[in-house]
Amino acid sequence: MTPPFRSAQLPPPAPVPERAQGLPMADGGVATERADAARNRMRLLEAAARLVAEHGAEHVTMEAVACAASVGKGTVFRRFGDRVGLMYALLDHSERAFQQAFLSGPPPLGPGAPPVERLEAFGVAAIRHTLAYMDVLLETDQDANRRYSHPARLVRGTHIAVLLREAGVTGDLALLTENLLGCFEPPLVNHLRTVRGMPVERLEAGWRDLVDRTVRRGPSGCCP
Amino acid sequence: MTPPFRSAQLPPPAPVPERAQGLPMADGGVATERADAARNRMRLLEAAARLVAEHGAEHVTMEAVACAASVGKGTVFRRFGDRVGLMYALLDHSERAFQQAFLSGPPPLGPGAPPVERLEAFGVAAIRHTLAYMDVLLETDQDANRRYSHPARLVRGTHIAVLLREAGVTGDLALLTENLLGCFEPPLVNHLRTVRGMPVERLEAGWRDLVDRTVRRGPSGCCP
DNA sequence: GATATTAACGGACCGCGGTCCGTTTATTGG
DNA sequence: CCAATAAACGGACCGCGGTCCGTTAATATC
Numbered sequence: 001m002t003p004p005f006r007s008a009q010l011p012p013p014a015p016v017p018e019r020a021q022g023l024p025m026a027d028g029g030v031a032t033e034r035a036d037a038a039r040n041r042m043r044l045l046e047a048a049a050r051l052v053a054e055h056g057a058e059h060v061t062m063e064a065v066a067c068a069a070s071v072g073k074g075t076v077f078r079r080f081g082d083r084v085g086l087m088y089a090l091l092d093h094s095e096r097a098f099q100q101a102f103l104s105g106p107p108p109l110g111p112g113a114p115p116v117e118r119l120e121a122f123g124v125a126a127i128r129h130t131l132a133y134m135d136v137l138l139e140t141d142q143d144a145n146r147r148y149s150h151p152a153r154l155v156r157g158t159h160i161a162v163l164l165r166e167a168g169v170t171g172d173l174a175l176l177t178e179n180l181l182g183c184f185e186p187p188l189v190n191h192l193r194t195v196r197g198m199p200v201e202r203l204e205a206g207w208r209d210l211v212d213r214t215v216r217r218g219p220s221g222c223c224p
Numbered sequence: 225m226t227p228p229f230r231s232a233q234l235p236p237p238a239p240v241p242e243r244a245q246g247l248p249m250a251d252g253g254v255a256t257e258r259a260d261a262a263r264n265r266m267r268l269l270e271a272a273a274r275l276v277a278e279h280g281a282e283h284v285t286m287e288a289v290a291c292a293a294s295v296g297k298g299t300v301f302r303r304f305g306d307r308v309g310l311m312y313a314l315l316d317h318s319e320r321a322f323q324q325a326f327l328s329g330p331p332p333l334g335p336g337a338p339p340v341e342r343l344e345a346f347g348v349a350a351i352r353h354t355l356a357y358m359d360v361l362l363e364t365d366q367d368a369n370r371r372y373s374h375p376a377r378l379v380r381g382t383h384i385a386v387l388l389r390e391a392g393v394t395g396d397l398a399l400l401t402e403n404l405l406g407c408f409e410p411p412l413v414n415h416l417r418t419v420r421g422m423p424v425e426r427l428e429a430g431w432r433d434l435v436d437r438t439v440r441r442g443p444s445g446c447c448p
Numbered sequence: 449g450a451t452a453t454t455a456a457c458g459g460a461c462c463g464c465g466g467t468c469c470g471t472t473t474a475t476t477g478g
Numbered sequence: 479c480c481a482a483t484a485a486a487c488g489g490a491c492c493g494c495g496g497t498c499c500g501t502t503a504a505t506a507t508c
Contacts, residue, residue, distance in 0.1 A: 458500100
């Protein structure tokens with residue numbers, strides 16, 4: 001009688017775009033959002049961003065966002081699915097910018113530098129990104145399931161895995177990657193900074209050290 | 225006008241014991257719970273455990289617990305503070321047992337084995353513990369702040385740090401410890417098992433590998 | 449431009465976590 | 479045993495996330 005599992009997700013009702021989707025159609029066009037829908041999405045994102053800036057993400061209610069955007073509450077949920085979805089939407093721009101920086105920007109973050117250097121630069125950038133958007137990120141952390149399946153996390157994970165491989169790391173790359181990703185968990189970073197009082201430089205140095213330990217030759221003997 | 229921070233905690237109203245406290249008093253006695261309070265705590269814990277077993281932690285409401293224990297809703301909150309507090313209380317016994325096992329049980333988990341072996345055994349035990357209590361642990365994960373400051377996590381962290389030191393690891397032990405602790409995050413373990421389909425053995429092997437990489441000689445050159 | 453279709457809208461509604469405060473009851477001191 | 483005190487009780491109450499469904503209006507077709 002115990003219900004399936006936490007990871008059993010809401011099935012296929014699947015409205016909830018969270019972002020204007022361009023689904024290809026039979027005739028070669030794209031199924032675009034209706035004009036009013038698109039306008040409301042913009043209004044909602046702007047209102048949400050304003051309220052977050054004013055009161056902190058933690059104190060922004062869905063109803064307040066709806067009201068500030070002069071829109072019904074139902075509309076907010078239809079556009080963004082739930083509170084966490086709205087928060088993710090708020091992060092979308094900066095996350096894309098970050099992705100572009102490490103996928104195709106200038107070295108050492110982007111291609112062109114040796115993999116270990118890129119990895120170190122990546123972590124430093126990720127930590128800074130986390131700090132910059134901390135309060136919204138902490139809100140997205142509410143839904144543990146989505147956190148680990150979110151596209152942004154997958155992209156980061158793939159990037160790390162590729163760099164590890166390029167660096168000649170052997171072993172369970174998937175797990176090593178997850179371990180490295182753990183360094184950017186917003187609540188962890190927040191805790192280390194706020195409660196334990198660690199300066200950013202220390203976190204960055206810790207990341208570099210960790211990368212070195214991970215990369216420095218595989219599980220078997222040290223220095224063949 | 226932005227409110228202080230997320231980590232700013234509820235000040236000192238400080239009822240919320242979460243566990244029968246034995247505070248020392250002037251006369252040498254202990255300030256114990258009133259009889260009815262203690263009885264209600266037991267009833268609530270039993271009721272909660274039953275409901276969790278029956279319906280899964282995720283579907284247990286505070287009102288249902290109160291009702292099943294024939295107690296008012298207010299009483300549940302006075303005893304355990306909030307939902308997460310109740311969940312932590314449910315985990316208390318097993319967590320203490322685990323602590324005893326690695327602090328004073330037989331080797332290789334307890335004292336007597338070399339530190340690296342203990343560390344590896346610790347991780348394996350922690351992963352199993354996490355899997356065994358997964359659904360309740362996932363509920364405790366709601367409150368990100370408390371997660372990182374919870375006594376149980378501190379104990380685990382101290383244990384890891386001590387073993388790392390004994391193993392002769394140099395570097396930022398605090399950060400290395402946090403990184404290793406990340407391997408036991410319930411939502412991560414759940415994701416790797418449920419979504420990514422990794423068997424327990426793989427997680428355990430991954431832990432051992434990670435310990436090896438962490439321990440194998442510090443940040444500077446490889447094999448002096 | 450009129451009509452049909454279908455997506456989008458919005459606010460009433462629900463459930464649950466958490467609080468408040470008037471009432472009850474265990475305890476202690478005489 | 480009785481009174482006084484303070485702790486514990488319990489349920490009405492509140493706010494917010496999320497859902498539902500009758501209404502509205504954008505688009506497509508003619």
